[in-house]
Each structure stands twice: as structure tokens, then as C-alpha cells.
Amino acid sequence: MPTITINNQKIEAKEGQTILEVAKDHHIDIPTLCHFPDLDVQSDCRICMSEIVGQKKLAPSCSTPVKEGMEIKTNSQRVYNARKTITELLLSNHDTNCTACERNMNCELQTLADTLGIDENRFENILEHEPIDDNNPSITRNADRCIKCGRCIEVCKNVQGIHVLDYMNRSHDTKVAPAHGKFLNDQVCTYCGQCANVCPVASITEKSDLEKVTHAIHDETKHVIVQTAPATRVSLGETLGMDSGSIVTGQMVAALRRVGFDKVFDTDFTADLTIMEEGHELLSRVKEGGKLPMITSCCPGWVNYAEQKNPDMLDHLSTAKSPQQMFGALAKTYYAEKEHIDPNNVYVVSIMPCTAKKFEAAREEMQVHKETADVDAVLTTRELGKMIKRAGVNFKNIGEESYDAPFGITSGAGAIFGATGGVMEAALRTVSEVVNEKPLEKLDFEDIRGMEGIKEASVTLGENTFKVAVAHTLSNAQKVLDDIKAGVSPYAFIEVMACPGGCIGGGGQPYTTTNAKRQERIDAIYNVDTAMKLRKSHENPAVNTLYEEYLSEPLSKRAHDLLHTHYKPR
Amino acid sequence: MLESILSKYPKEQDMLIEILLDVQNQKTDQYLSEAEIEQIASYLSLPTAHVSSAVSFYTFFSTQRRGEHVIQVCKDVPCYLNDSDNLVDTIQKQLGIGMHETTEDGMFTLEPTSCLGICDGAPAMRIGEHTYTKLNKDRVTALLAEYRGKR
Numbered sequence: 001m002p003t004i005t006i007n008n009q010k011i012e013a014k015e016g017q018t019i020l021e022v023a024k025d026h027h028i029d030i031p032t033l034c035h036f037p038d039l040d041v042q043s044d045c046r047i048c049m050s051e052i053v054g055q056k057k058l059a060p061s062c063s064t065p066v067k068e069g070m071e072i073k074t075n076s077q078r079v080y081n082a083r084k085t086i087t088e089l090l091l092s093n094h095d096t097n098c099t100a101c102e103r104n105m106n107c108e109l110q111t112l113a114d115t116l117g118i119d120e121n122r123f124e125n126i127l128e129h130e131p132i133d134d135n136n137p138s139i140t141r142n143a144d145r146c147i148k149c150g151r152c153i154e155v156c157k158n159v160q161g162i163h164v165l166d167y168m169n170r171s172h173d174t175k176v177a178p179a180h181g182k183f184l185n186d187q188v189c190t191y192c193g194q195c196a197n198v199c200p201v202a203s204i205t206e207k208s209d210l211e212k213v214t215h216a217i218h219d220e221t222k223h224v225i226v227q228t229a230p231a232t233r234v235s236l237g238e239t240l241g242m243d244s245g246s247i248v249t250g251q252m253v254a255a256l257r258r259v260g261f262d263k264v265f266d267t268d269f270t271a272d273l274t275i276m277e278e279g280h281e282l283l284s285r286v287k288e289g290g291k292l293p294m295i296t297s298c299c300p301g302w303v304n305y306a307e308q309k310n311p312d313m314l315d316h317l318s319t320a321k322s323p324q325q326m327f328g329a330l331a332k333t334y335y336a337e338k339e340h341i342d343p344n345n346v347y348v349v350s351i352m353p354c355t356a357k358k359f360e361a362a363r364e365e366m367q368v369h370k371e372t373a374d375v376d377a378v379l380t381t382r383e384l385g386k387m388i389k390r391a392g393v394n395f396k397n398i399g400e401e402s403y404d405a406p407f408g409i410t411s412g413a414g415a416i417f418g419a420t421g422g423v424m425e426a427a428l429r430t431v432s433e434v435v436n437e438k439p440l441e442k443l444d445f446e447d448i449r450g451m452e453g454i455k456e457a458s459v460t461l462g463e464n465t466f467k468v469a470v471a472h473t474l475s476n477a478q479k480v481l482d483d484i485k486a487g488v489s490p491y492a493f494i495e496v497m498a499c500p501g502g503c504i505g506g507g508g509q510p511y512t513t514t515n516a517k518r519q520e521r522i523d524a525i526y527n528v529d530t531a532m533k534l535r536k537s538h539e540n541p542a543v544n545t546l547y548e549e550y551l552s553e554p555l556s557k558r559a560h561d562l563l564h565t566h567y568k569p570r
Numbered sequence: 571m572l573e574s575i576l577s578k579y580p581k582e583q584d585m586l587i588e589i590l591l592d593v594q595n596q597k598t599d600q601y602l603s604e605a606e607i608e609q610i611a612s613y614l615s616l617p618t619a620h621v622s623s624a625v626s627f628y629t630f631f632s633t634q635r636r637g638e639h640v641i642q643v644c645k646d647v648p649c650y651l652n653d654s655d656n657l658v659d660t661i662q663k664q665l666g667i668g669m670h671e672t673t674e675d676g677m678f679t680l681e682p683t684s685c686l687g688i689c690d691g692a693p694a695m696r697i698g699e700h701t702y703t704k705l706n707k708d709r710v711t712a713l714l715a716e717y718r719g720k721r
Contacts, residue, residue: 163617168626170684179622180604180633187618 193507239385250400
């Protein structure tokens with residue numbers, strides 16, 4: 001264990017730690033830009049430079065291991081001068097119109113400039129304007145704000161294994177872009193939004209639908225309803241100054257009402273419905289010798305990836321729509337009929353932890369009526385945070401309220417959709433009870449919970465035992481697919497989520513989603529589950545009423561028309 | 571043509587630069603099209619963004635059609651300090667083209683390049699595979715005339 005000093009403070013470091021890691025353990029802040037927890041160390045931006053006494057050159061803290069007796073200064077004049085120069089140089093090639101930027105007051109570069117006291121840049125601004133890339137429904141790329149830190153490239157290449165973005169050109173002409181310096185929709189982008197989540201500035205963001213939604217809310221002819229995805233209730237608080245893992249379900253419902261939505265519903269309800277449809281689809285595939293393993297299809301980033309990169313696998317995908325789209329289809333049929341409202345005047349908004357959901361909502365095959373989309377607009381958790389602030393709602397002190405009927409009664413099984421393994425667990429709870437006709441002794445399938453990349457479990461249905469798997473991140477999804485293609489996959493059912501940790505780690509979630517934060521949100525979502533009286537989708541009385549009143553039974557003709565879809569190679 | 575070039579190389583990712591050069595050199599317009607970049611990426615099972623990144627990094631590759639003689643003037647510091655700007659100016663005036671442009675007769679394309687590794691002879695440039703050092707207005711004028719005469 002090396003003993004070192006940082007800023008005259010004697011510190012016992014752990015073997016193999018970098019200066020940055022030791023500093024973090026001892027609550028010494030060193031600024032970083034290219035470095036992001038959970039991603040490979042790049043050592044590109046040089047903002048974390050520290051002084052090592054006796055060494056001529058400053059050293060990057062993120063990639064310099066500590067050695068016995070090292071004397072480090074992280075706040076000397078030399079270090080400060082270096083950081084200041086680097087920041088000024090970055091700003092000299094950056095669109096510095098901060099008030100016209102969606103990350104104003106929430107930007108790592110701006111914070112750095114502020115901390116370093118840069119009130120006047122010594123360097124002339126040499127930015128050359130580049131066109132904005134927003135030819136898709138999900139992601140906006142603004143190269144004028146890019147600081148070339150490379151986090152987006154890292155996450156796209158090494159976490160998702162897609163590698164849509166890379167550095168183009170060299171030296172001061174360097175830019176981050178898709179192949180040929182073109183647009184995201186020309187390439188195999190899945191719109192998962194992990195790039196947006198790690199971006200330290202507003203170079204990559206969700207394509208905002210906030211204005212669209214605000215207009216609809218203030219349009220008297222529209223009946224504007226909103227659904228909230230499972231993961232949003234354990235993450236929205238972070239955008240409004242609360243700790244990660246805070247459970248804010250009731251406050252979110254209240255805030256949505258104050259913002260002006262006519263009805264506030266829960267996507268957890270249609271998550272329960274998804275389980276009913278998908279669970280019965282699995283049983284029918286097993287019984288009738290259909291395509292196995294069946295793979296979940298509620299994650300739109302994963303569906304995009306399957307369509308683009310693995311079109312030969314599409315018949316493995318469940319035909320059940322995602323909870324978002326089941327909600328949209330029912331809102332424009334069942335709900336509109338029940339409430340006697342013209343479906344064209346029902347305006348459906350979803351609050352999602354996801355950027356790919358915007359793409360999903362815009363899909364043609366997700367349209368029950370010709371004239372109107374089933375889901376009219378999708379806001380990310382981050383956009384909702386902004387909307388609540390804009391509406392002057394004091395979120396921390398607002399009283400908790402409950403969801404509206406009929407899509408407000410939900411189960412814990414619907415809630416855990418937000419975490420990796422949750423859809424599988426919810427499905428296993430239902431499928432085993434439906435087949436075995438007796439209550440499960442233990443509802444918690446712990447083997448398939450948590451941040452491990454590929455998890456497996458087995459379930460006994462009648463006389464047969466089936467193996468199931470859960471994969472998150474697209475790199476892990478590809479591994480599972482490769483086994484299916486090689487004919488060695490032992491599984492009957494596979495859950496795939498594109499984002500690390502599942503939806504709680506989605507591309508539309510609060511910025512700086514590290515794996516540590518993912519774990520806190522996962523813990524919170526299982527707490528939501530255990531605190532609920534109803535924990536199984538098939539015991540949700542509102543779901544059963546829906547079948548009685550409207551759909552008759554799972555996989556019925558009407559259920560097929562409204563709740564199932566198909567995918568095609570792209 | 572592309573397939574016959576590709577078939578000469580093993581499907582190893584280390585082969586990327588060789589393949590790119592080979593493909594480019596066998597084309598009279600000396601550039602790599604988007605379709606070719608995509609096919610090469612797919613041959614080596616590399617993401618297109620990776621291949622595109624490599625092509626854009628090295629100045630000896632181009633993604634735009636080029637003329638018969640590609641003139642590349644070094645834009646890095648030692649050449650800059652030895653007045654490479656003047657060199658570029660002279661060439662542009664004499665050929666009537668700007669940077670990254672090709673003369674109407676298709677004879678010359680003018681491009682900047684990163685360091686050619688002959689800083690002792692700054693300012694330097696190359697035309698095709700030949701490098702020229704310690705250049706000034708007169709030498710460049712003479713060189714261009716010489717190349718024109720070769721036709």
C-alpha cells in the first residue's frame with residue numbers, strides 16, 4: 001500500500017490506484033472531461049493534470065498510477081494555469097452562447113469555466129459552424145458544442161458495440177461524427193441515447209418535444225393524457241435536486257397535474273398487460289412449437305438493433321407491443337370510446353427514460369388510426385424535469401397524489417420493468433402461476449437481478465423446466481444472439497434491454513448516469529415492488545376488467561389488432 | 571474491380587490501410603467513395619465509422635475525386651514558419667484553384683497535408699509520390715511548368 005501525499009495531506013493509497021481514484025476516495029476534487037466512471041480511461045482532454053514534485057511535466061491524474069512516496073499537488077498555480085488554458089482553448093472552439101443552450105446551468109464545461117474563474121477568454125473564438133443533425137425523431141447532434149472528449153464514442157463502441165460515432169479528420173479539424181461525417185439516420189444508430197447521457201455538454205441531446213407538448217396542453221380542443229414509464233419514478237427526483245434512488249411516484253403524479261395534463265396514467269398498467277400478452281404468447285409458442293427462444297421486444301433500442309443488424313432473428317421477437325405502445329393503442333380506442341372523446345382529440349404523451357421511445361412512437365406500424373399516432377409525443381425524464389421547473393412547481397414540497405382510473409391500478413411486476421431482469425421476472429411470476437395453477441412460494445427471482453451483463457435462471461412449468469436469460473447492453477445482446485445463430489442457445493425465453501441496467505439506465509435519464517447510480521435506482525425500483533399489495537400482473541383487477549370489457553382474453557382477435565405488431569429488416 | 575482487389579487480402583483488420591491504398595491507387599480519380607469504404611468495412615467486419623475515421627485521418631486518402639497530379643503542401647509548424655502560405659498562394663494563383671479543388675483540365679488537385687517528415691527542408695510539399703523541399707515561388711513555378719510539359 002503506497003503512502004503518498006496530496007496537497008500536503010498524507011494518504012494511504014491502494015495498490016494500483018490512479019491519482020484520480022485516490023483523490024476521489026479522499027474527497028479531493030479533480031476536474032475531468034474525457035474521463036467517465038465505467039468507461040475506459042482515455043487521457044485525451046488533459047484537464048485533470050496534476051503536479052508531481054520532482055517531475056518536469058504535469059501528469060494526467062486519470063491515467064497516472066500512484067507510487068510510494070509520490071508527492072502530488074492538484075491545486076498548485078501551475079496546475080491551475082494549465083487547466084485554465086485548456087478550458088480557454090476548448091471555449092475558443094465552442095458555441096459559447098450559453099443562455100441559448102439546453103444545458104445552461106447543467107453543463108460540465110460551463111461549471112469548469114466558472115470554477116476556474118474564466119471571465120474573459122484570452123483566445124479568439126475560431127468556431128466554424130456545422131449543420132445540426134436532427135433528421136431523426138430521437139437524437140439531436142450539435143457539433144458546434146462538441147468538445148471532442150470522446151465519451152460518446154466510447155459508450156457507443158465499447159458498451160453498446162455498435163460504433164456509430166468516431167473521430168473524423170485530425171488535429172484541430174477533428175470532429176465526432178458518424179461515418180462519412182454524415183447524419184445518424186444514415187447509419188445503424190439505434191437511438192438508445194447512451195451518447196447523450198454521457199455527453200458533458202449539449203452536443204448530443206434528445207430531440208426535444210417539450211414545445212409540442214406545451215402547445216397541446218394549452219390547446220382547449222385537446223384532451224391531453226400522460227403515461228409515466230416504470231423507471232421514471234425512481235429517477236425524476238435527480239433532475240430536481242434529489243438524491244439518486246429517491247422514489248417520487250406520488251410527487252410526479254401531482255406535478256403532472258399541476259403542469260396541466262388532463263389525466264395522469266401509469267405505463268406500469270400496460271406493463272402488466274404486456275406480461276399477459278407476452279406470457280401467453282410464450283406459452284402458445286412452447287405448446288405449438290413456435291419459434292424459440294422468444295425474445296422480448298419492449299425495448300425500442302433493441303428492436304432497432306435487431307432490425308438493422310440481425311434481421312434473421314426477427315421471428316424470435318415477441319409480437320407484443322411495448323407498454324408505451326399498448327397504452328397508446330388503448331388510449332385512442334378503449335379509453336376514447338369509454339370517455340366519448342373523438343380519438344383525434346385525445347393527445348397522448350409519454351414520460352420515458354428513453355430516447356429511442358421517440359422513434360418507436362413515430363413508427364408507422366404503431367398506428368391504430370390512420371390520422372393520428374397512438375402516442376403523440378414522448379418526453380424524456382430530463383425533459384419532464386425541465387417542464388416541472390418551468391411550470392413553477394415546487395417538486396420537493398408537493399404532496400403525493402394517485403394515478404387516475406382506469407390505467408392507474410398497477411402491480412409490482414409492472415414496476416420492475418424498469419430494471420434489467422424485471423420484464424423476465426414479471427413474466428415468470430405470471431407464467432408459472434398460470435401454468436402450475438398454484439401460487440409461487442417465492443416471488444423474487446434474485447438470479448436475474450442486478451448489473452451482471454448476462455444472467456440466467458430456470459423455471460418449471462408443469463413437467464418441463466425451461467432456462468431463461470436476461471441480457472442488457474447491445475454488446476451482451478449480440479452474444480446471446482450469436483449463440484442462437486450457432487444453434488447452442490439453451491434458452492426458451494430471453495429478455496433484452498439495450499441500455500446498461502435496463503430502462504433505469506436509459507439514454508433519457510438524468511445526466512451522469514454512472515453504474516453506481518444505476519444500482520441505486522434498481523434498489524429503489526425493487527423497493528417499489530415489495531411495497532405493493534399487488535405484485536403479479538395477472539392479479540391486477542384493472543387488467544382483468546379490461547379483458548372482460550374490451551379485449552375478452554389474451555391473444556384474442558382484438559388483442560392482436562391493438563396490442564401486437566411485426567418488425568421488418570431496415 | 572473492388573472485389574478482385576479485396577480477394578487478394580486476408581480478412582484481417584490489420585490489412586485496412588493496405589487495402590484502402592490499393593483501392594485508391596488503382597483508380598484514375600484517386601479517391602475512395604462512400605460505397606467503397608462501406609464494402610471494405612464489411613469485408614473486414616469493421617464498423618463503417620472506424621474505416622471512415624481512418625480514411626479521414628490520413629491525408630494521403632481522399633473522399634473526393636482528384637486530378638492526375640495531387641499536390642500536397644505541408645501545413646504544419648516548421649513549414650508554416652518557412653512561409654508555406656506563400657507556396658499555397660503561388661500554386662492557387664497559377665492554377666486558378668483553391669484548396670481541395672481540381673483544375674478544369676483535371677491535371678492538378680491541391681490539398682494540405684500533415685507533416686511529411688522532412689522538416690529540415692521546409693517548406694515542403696509533394697506531388698504524387700515525389701517530395702520537394704526548400705521551395706520558393708520560382709521553384710514552384712518551374713515545377714508546375716515541368717509537370718504540365720510532361721503531358
